[in-house]
Amino acid sequence: MSLLEVTDLQVSFHTADGEVHAVRGMSFSVDRGRTLGIVGESGSGKSVSTQTLMRLTPGARVSGRALFEGRDLLTASDDRMRELRGAEIAMIFQDPLSSLHPLYKVGWQIEEMIRAHDRQVGRDQARKRAVEMLGLVGIPKPDRRVDDYPHQFSGGMRQRVMIAMALALNPKLIIADEPTTALDATVQAQILDLMRRLQAEFDTALIMITHDLGVIADMADDVLVMYGGKPAERAARRTLYYRGHHPYTMGLLRSVPTAAGGADRLRPIPGQPPSLINLPSGCVFHPRCEFAMPHCRTDEPVLEHAGPPPGADGHDPSHVSACWLPLDAVGLGEDAQARRLAAAEAAREAGRRGRGKPSGHARPPEEEPGRRPEPGPGPGPGPEPAPRPGPADGPGMADGPRMADGPRPGTADGPGTAGGTGTGTADGTGTGDGPGTADGTGTGDGPGTGDGPGTADGGNA
Numbered sequence: 001m002s003l004l005e006v007t008d009l010q011v012s013f014h015t016a017d018g019e020v021h022a023v024r025g026m027s028f029s030v031d032r033g034r035t036l037g038i039v040g041e042s043g044s045g046k047s048v049s050t051q052t053l054m055r056l057t058p059g060a061r062v063s064g065r066a067l068f069e070g071r072d073l074l075t076a077s078d079d080r081m082r083e084l085r086g087a088e089i090a091m092i093f094q095d096p097l098s099s100l101h102p103l104y105k106v107g108w109q110i111e112e113m114i115r116a117h118d119r120q121v122g123r124d125q126a127r128k129r130a131v132e133m134l135g136l137v138g139i140p141k142p143d144r145r146v147d148d149y150p151h152q153f154s155g156g157m158r159q160r161v162m163i164a165m166a167l168a169l170n171p172k173l174i175i176a177d178e179p180t181t182a183l184d185a186t187v188q189a190q191i192l193d194l195m196r197r198l199q200a201e202f203d204t205a206l207i208m209i210t211h212d213l214g215v216i217a218d219m220a221d222d223v224l225v226m227y228g229g230k231p232a233e234r235a236a237r238r239t240l241y242y243r244g245h246h247p248y249t250m251g252l253l254r255s256v257p258t259a260a261g262g263a264d265r266l267r268p269i270p271g272q273p274p275s276l277i278n279l280p281s282g283c284v285f286h287p288r289c290e291f292a293m294p295h296c297r298t299d300e301p302v303l304e305h306a307g308p309p310p311g312a313d314g315h316d317p318s319h320v321s322a323c324w325l326p327l328d329a330v331g332l333g334e335d336a337q338a339r340r341l342a343a344a345e346a347a348r349e350a351g352r353r354g355r356g357k358p359s360g361h362a363r364p365p366e367e368e369p370g371r372r373p374e375p376g377p378g379p380g381p382g383p384e385p386a387p388r389p390g391p392a393d394g395p396g397m398a399d400g401p402r403m404a405d406g407p408r409p410g411t412a413d414g415p416g417t418a419g420g421t422g423t424g425t426a427d428g429t430g431t432g433d434g435p436g437t438a439d440g441t442g443t444g445d446g447p448g449t450g451d452g453p454g455t456a457d458g459g460n461a
């Protein structure tokens with residue numbers, strides 16, 4: 001049994017404007033020592049889903065099951081949840097300033113957290129542990145800094161304090177909600193490195209929430225792509241980058257700046273995330289999808305196995321995608337793209353001729369007797385992307401963003417990109433409104449990190 005098993009989690013909020021369907025059926029599991037990356041645009045339900053697991057969404061209507069070591073978090077008593085929080089499951093938030101009390105010394109706050117869970121631990125012992133934890137996360141002179149207030153630390157150092165606090169009770173699971181979004185690229189890389197190291201040392205399971213596929217490439221074993229409150233695709237990290245299926249995943253991958261890129265244009269996902277009060281019919285991604293077919297507007301796809309079948313090269317039993325396109329058309333390669341376009345055009349043509357929707361998944365025209373493939377322009381934002389520059393270090397990667405094998409997007413080994421998904425249009429008229437872009441004014445991270453003024457200039461638009 002997995003450490004955490006979430007099944008069909010649904011969360012909604014009643015508001016004056018209507019019911020907000022923030023999470024609409026989310027299932028996943030995390031094993032000890034593994035990292036699950038949850039990625040998606042703003043408002044896709046990443047935070048609400050994990051906060052609900054911690055029972056931090058008061059007033060929400062919640063259903064489903066979330067078994068932590070076999071016991072359901074969603075029905076646990078308040079006392080049980082108090083025991084679990086911090087000691088068994090810890091959270092790290094994006095903004096450490098809002099999580100640390102400004103009027104108390106950081107050491108005192110760590111000590112209190114330790115003593116809240118075990119009153120047998122004396123003040124001296126708790127302080128010793130706080131100093132030890134601050135040292136472990138790379139705070140220089142921890143025996144002195146333990147008596148500093150939060151404002152006396154830089155942003156990166158405060159995030160280290162939060163990690164120290166999260167690890168102080170040696171929890172089995174850490175949920176990190178955008179832990180590095182507010183940090184410049186250099187400090188972000190250091191914090192991620194620290195988390196990876198400590199996770200391996202303590203064999204902790206980690207849920208890493210981010211909008212940054214660069215962070216996922218660095219950290220995650222498995223990836224869950226969220227869209228409109230629901231998983232759009234789930235797979236092992238390598239599968240997702242090399243053999244992704246869902247058009248939304250493709251869109252995210254194409255909007256990641258590459259460390260090697262430069263001449264290449266980023267391709268934004270056109271349109272806006274959906275309203276969670278008035279959701280689009282059928283596939284919730286259809287208003288933004290370049291492959292949208294007639295039945296995408298009426299029939300909601302469910303998660304099904306995608307990619308090569310069992311026994312074939314690249315088969316990933318965990319790979320599922322919710323999309324009506326042929327389930328074997330995977331990857332960012334030109335072949336897969338042509339297959340998707342052809343299948344979409346065939347379905348549209350069938351719709352125009354009044355032949356109704358194809359049953360189940362779309363099939364490319366070559367699979368229909370008597371028809372030749374005729375890739376059509378579709379309603380998408382523009383022509384096929386030109387191959388992206390960069391090393392072709394694996395199947396399907398020649399035209400895609402680089403992943404863990406090479407420098408991670410977002411922590412370029414030089415003045416680089418900040419790992420955000422800045423948007424820009426295909427014709428080069430960038431808008432630069434993507435989350436997580438740095439503007440070249442990254443700050444140094446205080447003593448011990450030696451990073452000086454940040455040089456991230458990756459407002460990629």
Ligand SMILES: Nc1ncnc2c1ncn2[C@@H]1O[C@H](COP(=O)(O)OP(=O)(O)OP(=O)(O)O)[C@@H](O)[C@H]1O
Nearest residue numbers: 013015020022041042043044045046047048049276
């Ligand atoms: N208490 C609440 N009442 C009403 N709606 C809420 C509440 N909390 C969250 N929501 C809505 O739920 C949706 C999902 O929010 P959530 O914070 O999970 O998004 P997210 O994916 O974490 O986005 P971001 O990347 O911006 O953090 C949003 O539309 C948000 O406005």
Ligand code: SF4
Nearest residue numbers: 283286289296323324
């Ligand atoms: S092809 Fe259809 S089902 Fe697939 S993502 Fe696009 S709109 Fe949704």
Ligand SMILES: [Mg+2]
Nearest residue numbers: 046047048177
């Ligand atoms: Mg969030």
